[in-house]
Amino acid sequence: MTVSELLVAIRKPYVETxxxxxxxxxxxxxxxYxxxxxxxxxxxxxxxxCxxxxxxxxxxxxxxxxQVDAESELAFEPVGFAIEQMAVRISPFGWDWLALEVRGLGQEALVQVMGRWFLEWFDVEDENPPTEDALQGVVHFISDPEPTAEGFQVKIDLGSAPAPAVEDLLFALADGGASGVVLG
Structure with missing residues (x-):
């Protein structure tokens, strides 16, 4: 299973619900709002x-x-890989509540990278046409960063955003200089 296929499978229970x-x-x-x-x-x-x-x-x-909560969550063994200098680890998580830890970026840089990505996938102007299942293909929420022992953590409700939104996030973090990311 590729990372793209894994993200599609993680998304499926929430979006179907x-x-x-x-x-x-x-x-x-x-x-x-x-x-x-x-x-x-x-x-x-x-x-x-939001x-x-x-x-x-x-x-x-x-x-x-x-508020709609997924009725199930995909179970799988954690996977790891790298994007350039950035180590990535994906553990099971719910599409509607992703805990994301980022290492190697200061808070200001993290806010810039995450903010650009979030607004791109939020569809600020509400221009996205409905998907085949009548959804908007958008993210819903991002928390402020909270310090952790090794970096910062944010919580993200990925809403009905497609799996490529997470791939875009990973590439944006790698391009921004992050050294590690943990999803889930």
């Missing part, structure tokens, strides 16, 4: 926007954000 939930009733799909003037609401040191899985349009939960 989200698509099934959306298909069950009318909903706003993966909307971004916005201020009253329509601008993206941002928070944290990184000042990043999306919710869906907002129900009908019933008792109408107008309320709905």
């Amino acid at each position: 989200l698509a099934r939930q959306i298909a069950q009733g009318a909903a706003y799909v993966e909307p971004a 916005r201020n009253s003037d329509g601008s993206l609401a941002t928070e944290g040191v990184m000042a990043m926007p 999306r919710v899985d869906m907002i129900a349009q009908e019933g008792a939960a109408a107008g309320e954000p709905v």
